[in-house]
Amino acid sequence: MGRYLYDGTSEGLLSAVAHILAGEKDVERVTLVERENTLFEEGVYLATDTAAAEEFFSRLQNLASEAVYTFYYFTMAEKGGLETSMLRYLALALQHGSKVNGYLTHPSVKEIVTVSRKAGRELHRMKGLLRFEKLQDGAYLARMEPDNNIIHPLSLHFSKRLRAEDWFIYDVRRRTAARWHRGSLTLGLIEQFTAPALSEEEKAVQALWKTFFGTIAIPERRNPRLQKSNMPMKYWKYLTEKQG
Amino acid sequence: METLAKLQVLSGAARYDASCASSGCRREGNPYSTGNTSQSGICHSWSDDGRCISLLKILLSNDCIYDCAYCVNRSSNPVERASFEAREVVDLTMEFYRRNYIEGLFLSSAVMKSPDQTMERMISVVETLRTEERFRGYIHLKIIPGSSPELVRKAGLHADRISVNIELPSHESLKRLAPQKEKFSILEPMSLIGKEITESLVERRASRKAPKFAPAGQSTQMIVGASPESDFQILRLSEGLYRKMNLKRVYYSAFVPVNHDNRLPVLAAPPLLREHRLYQADWLLRFYGFTATEILSDDMPNLDESFDPKTAWALRHPDFYPVEINRADYATLLRVPGIGVTSARRIIAARRFSVITPEGLRKIGVVMKRAKYFITCSGRPFEQMERSPLLLRNRLLLGDGGEVTPAAPPKQLVLPGLFA
Numbered sequence: 020m021g022r023y024l025y026d027g028t029s030e031g032l033l034s035a036v037a038h039i040l041a042g043e044k045d046v047e048r049v050t051l052v053e054r055e056n057t058l059f060e061e062g063v064y065l066a067t068d069t070a071a072a073e074e075f076f077s078r079l080q081n082l083a084s085e086a087v088y089t090f091y092y093f094t095m096a097e098k099g100g101l102e103t104s105m106l107r108y109l110a111l112a113l114q115h116g117s118k119v120n121g122y123l124t125h126p127s128v129k130e131i132v133t134v135s136r137k138a139g140r141e142l143h144r145m146k147g148l149l150r151f152e153k154l155q156d157g158a159y160l161a162r163m164e165p166d167n168n169i170i171h172p173l174s175l176h177f178s179k180r181l182r183a184e185d186w187f188i189y190d191v192r193r194r195t196a197a198r199w200h201r202g203s204l205t206l207g208l209i210e211q212f213t214a215p216a217l218s219e220e221e222k223a224v225q226a227l228w229k230t231f232f233g234t235i236a237i238p239e240r241r242n243p244r245l246q247k248s249n250m251p252m253k254y255w256k257y258l259t260e261k262q263g
Numbered sequence: 264m265e266t267l268a269k270l271q272v273l274s275g276a277a278r279y280d281a282s283c284a285s286s287g288c289r290r291e292g293n294p295y296s297t298g299n300t301s302q303s304g305i306c307h308s309w310s311d312d313g314r315c316i317s318l319l320k321i322l323l324s325n326d327c328i329y330d331c332a333y334c335v336n337r338s339s340n341p342v343e344r345a346s347f348e349a350r351e352v353v354d355l356t357m358e359f360y361r362r363n364y365i366e367g368l369f370l371s372s373a374v375m376k377s378p379d380q381t382m383e384r385m386i387s388v389v390e391t392l393r394t395e396e397r398f399r400g401y402i403h404l405k406i407i408p409g410s411s412p413e414l415v416r417k418a419g420l421h422a423d424r425i426s427v428n429i430e431l432p433s434h435e436s437l438k439r440l441a442p443q444k445e446k447f448s449i450l451e452p453m454s455l456i457g458k459e460i461t462e463s464l465v466e467r468r469a470s471r472k473a474p475k476f477a478p479a480g481q482s483t484q485m486i487v488g489a490s491p492e493s494d495f496q497i498l499r500l501s502e503g504l505y506r507k508m509n510l511k512r513v514y515y516s517a518f519v520p521v522n523h524d525n526r527l528p529v530l531a532a533p534p535l536l537r538e539h540r541l542y543q544a545d546w547l548l549r550f551y552g553f554t555a556t557e558i559l560s561d562d563m564p565n566l567d568e569s570f571d572p573k574t575a576w577a578l579r580h581p582d583f584y585p586v587e588i589n590r591a592d593y594a595t596l597l598r599v600p601g602i603g604v605t606s607a608r609r610i611i612a613a614r615r616f617s618v619i620t621p622e623g624l625r626k627i628g629v630v631m632k633r634a635k636y637f638i639t640c641s642g643r644p645f646e647q648m649e650r651s652p653l654l655l656r657n658r659l660l661l662g663d664g665g666e667v668t669p670a671a672p673p674k675q676l677v678l679p680g681l682f683a
């Protein structure tokens with residue numbers, strides 16, 4: 020039973036998977052974990068091979084394009100400890116093609132698809148729940164603290180929707196930011212974030228939105244439990260309509 | 264009046280409209296929807312009643328010349344009146360959209376001077392949005408009954424979805440409760456819209472440049488519980504609307520008594536459970552291959568309160584079961600309580616790889632609590648198939664080990680004055 024180690028990056032994961040699949044016959048008997056760099060760590064360390072990772076990725080794209088999406092969403096979840104499942108999942112993907120996501124009765128497929136779906140769901144949710152505020156210089160800023168690292172696909176979504184404006188999306192916990200400026204998108208890290216001043220009219224527009232939010236609910240049908248299950252409280256922090 | 268004050272009046276007046284769909288291949292704002300096909304619609308918030316907010320849902324005006332019995336805005340009600348200027352609605356939409364509060368606008372209105380005059384003003388809002396502001400977001404326009412065909416056509420060229428409210432489930436009730444609205448003033452624009460949508464689809468197949476007409480389709484809404492129609496009548500009506508008028512969606516809205524009027528029933532609370540059951544039955548019509556006559560009949564005209572309509576059907580058809588998970592086709596799987604559209608698809612996908620075991624079924628996401636009474640897995644039943652319908656009913660209601668108690672008679676609505 021083989022035990023392999025890799026460096027914890029997505030690229031490293033792909034290149035390790037490529038290496039293992041080339042050499043091992045039965046992946047169900049192999050495990051793959053992130054290296055901890057302790058002295059007596061057991062296993063074969065597979066150094067990241069960028070070319071091998073890329074080659075594997077394009078092979079996957081040809082044979083199982085669905086699995087590429089699943090892998091992409093899986094990496095957004097930033098979830099450690101599932102590398103062995105990913106290895107087995109990818110082996111099955113090469114074997115069965117895009118149909119692999121239907122093989123939910125296989126424990127590894129189930130595990131990977133579940134994590135990846137969850138990230139996809141949060142991305143979808145955030146497309147609705149993100150709130151922009153207008154700043155003094157006319158640009159818009161949105162802050163968020165999602166569980167998954169979704170800033171990249173999320174900013175792509177808004178780059179198609181709010182094309183005419185300049186805006187930022189800031190992931191407060193990860194300190195990453197996306198900036199849309201004059202029609203081009205850049206991603207980066209922000210070490211020191213100071214909240215810029217809001218524009219004059221911002222408070223007035225927010226008051227209008229809060230008024231709408233309050234009056235659109237039917238009092239006879241009040242249902243805070245349903246509201247919370249549809250819109251978990253962890254997202255309220257940056258929701259304009261949920262501020263005092 | 265300030266915009267803020269108007270917004271308060273005119274969003275409050277619009278809140279009873281149920282529709283909040285914001286996409287062509289929808290996922291609806293109905294809080295009770297359980298198994299949805301596509302998630303491409305985006306919800307932006309959920310209001311205190313738990314319903315999804317995706318559109319700026321407002322009336323252009325609540326200053327109505329009509330006097331519909333069930334409506335807050337009826338002319339005889341002493342409520343505060345307000346009307347937006349077109350510009351105000353345009354600005355609200357744009358400011359909200361830029362901040363990602365909404366997917367777009369859902370504009371409706373009371374009848375101001377006449378149906379045509381109202382419709383014209385509504386269209387001018389939408390025209391400004393589309394041409395001046397180049398707004399490409401979602402627009403749902405309500406058609407005022409009695410508007411002229413030219414205006415209906417114009418509305419459809421700018422809006423993604425248009426709808427005419429059917430209001431009440433029968434002609435008689437419409438006459439009784441909304442005497443100024445005629446049946447034909449509702450049905451005529453509906454069939455015109457249906458025709459235009461079909462034509463535009465045909466033209467667009469020939470040339471991609473042909474204009475789109477209401478690409479997200481047509482929907483309608485009716486009030487449930489303000490008039491004496493049975494669920495069976497309502498479902499047959501919906502079935503007809505889906506089949507003959509090619510509607511995308513029928514919305515049901517539980518009657519909330521806002522006026523004192525002896526033509527209206529007195530309810531302790533809005534019939535929310537009934538609305539919920541109707542939505543479930545509506546899903547069966549649209550996605551599960553059921554017909555209205557399979558769900559209800561003249562002898563059994565109302566939906567069961569204790570069971571969802573699919574489970575109720577299953578209880579009446581013990582001979583249909585058990586369904587063998589590893590062999591049954593899609594349509595048959597869909598008839599199993601606890602198996603929805605998603606799980607049925609997943610079962611079929613997973614069968615390609617291996618025989619499905621009970622453990623596998625759980626992984627797929629089948630609600631075993633219900634399904635186990637109705638299925639076999641490679642010939643093996645999960646439970647001793649319960650042959651006594653009464654026992655099975657109780658098991659489903661109370662879970663395993665439930666006591667056998669006679670089912671309570673279904674609650675009746677009180678409708679004083681209606682048959683006087």
Ligand code: SF4
Pocket residue numbers: 327328329330331334335336337338372373374441
């Ligand atoms: S026409 Fe519409 S707004 Fe006017 S009273 Fe009837 S339902 Fe209400």
